[in-house]
Amino acid sequence: MALFFVKTKKKTEEDCVAGRRKEKGKKNWLKDEFNPSKQKEKALEEVRRCVSLGMKGFEIGSHVGEKSLDHRDFWPLYKVCEDLSVVLFVHPWDMHMWDGRLQKYWMPWLVGMPSETAQAICSVLMGNILVMFPKLRFCFAHGGGSYPIIRGRVSHGWNVRPDLCATDCQTSPKELDGLLWTDSLVHDPKALELLISTVGKDHIVLGTDYPFPLGELEVGKVVEEYEPFSQSDREDLLWKNAIRMLDIDENTLSNKNF
Numbered sequence: 353m354a355l356f357f358v359k360t361k362k363k364t365e366e367d368c369v370a371g372r373r374k375e376k377g378k379k380n381w382l383k384d385e386f387n388p389s390k391q392k393e394k395a396l397e398e399v400r401r402c403v404s405l406g407m408k409g410f411e412i413g414s415h416v417g418e419k420s421l422d423h424r425d426f427w428p429l430y431k432v433c434e435d436l437s438v439v440l441f442v443h444p445w446d447m448h449m450w451d452g453r454l455q456k457y458w459m460p461w462l463v464g465m466p467s468e469t470a471q472a473i474c475s476v477l478m479g480n481i482l483v484m485f486p487k488l489r490f491c492f493a494h495g496g497g498s499y500p501i502i503r504g505r506v507s508h509g510w511n512v513r514p515d516l517c518a519t520d521c522q523t524s525p526k527e528l529d530g531l532l533w534t535d536s537l538v539h540d541p542k543a544l545e546l547l548i549s550t551v552g553k554d555h556i557v558l559g560t561d562y563p564f565p566l567g568e569l570e571v572g573k574v575v576e577e578y579e580p581f582s583q584s585d586r587e588d589l590l591w592k593n594a595i596r597m598l599d600i601d602e603n604t605l606s607n608k609n610f
């Protein structure tokens with residue numbers, strides 16, 4: 353689990369970095385404190401501590417070992433994040449290699465990551481997580497990966513094979529996925545259009561993936577160039593939606609020139 357924050361007028365950034373330096377001296381710091389399934393209480397303590405310093409959200413992976421995001425080990429984390437009104441940003445990692453067939457052509461990043469994200473979203477939707485924690489805000493990286501394109505298939509599957517798909521959640525994924533948030537990092541206006549029809553333009557925040565090569569080289573380019581958008585829509589996606597998602601008073605921002 354990693355942390356993210358928004359720079360406000362308060363000096364929370366320095367506080368948090370100083371705190372982390374101190375913590376890094378501890379033995380097994382990463383293993384013990386950043387694996388919610390093994391050290392749940394420590395992870396929850398860390399969440400509370402960071403929120404007390406001004407953190408507005410946390411980044412987690414798309415799974416921990418063999419445990420997907422619907423696993424009950426994560427429910428205490430969800431409860432605390434819901435109670436503290438902080439966001440969980442889910443980024444794909446540790447992608448399945450499909451028996452080695454993803455080895456070539458950078459496919460773990462190009463194919464594996466979007467699939468991994470879709471798996472994480474399906475786990476959250478069909479795992480009843482958004483019903484159990486209705487105020488919890490999940491934001492998925494890379495425009496929700498391949499979920500928007502398989503959305504109809506997933507919901508169809510839920511309808512025709514409830515014995516397999518509706519085992520934990522009685523609400524169709526299609527009725528819940530508008531509660532998700534995603535970033536805008538889809539590299540393609542057609543994909544952005546599909547994403548808008550999936551989660552809504554009010555649930556998409558600017559994604560950069562900075563400084564990695566799969567990030568947008570010109571940050572916000574797809575949003576800026578998406579013709580159907582009004583200027584107000586662009587401002588929403590470029591920063592205002594993120595302010596809403598993170599529950600931040602924009603008057604506390606140190607800079608509004610984005």
Ligand SMILES: [Zn+2]
Binds near residue numbers: 443493561
């Ligand atoms: Zn990324």
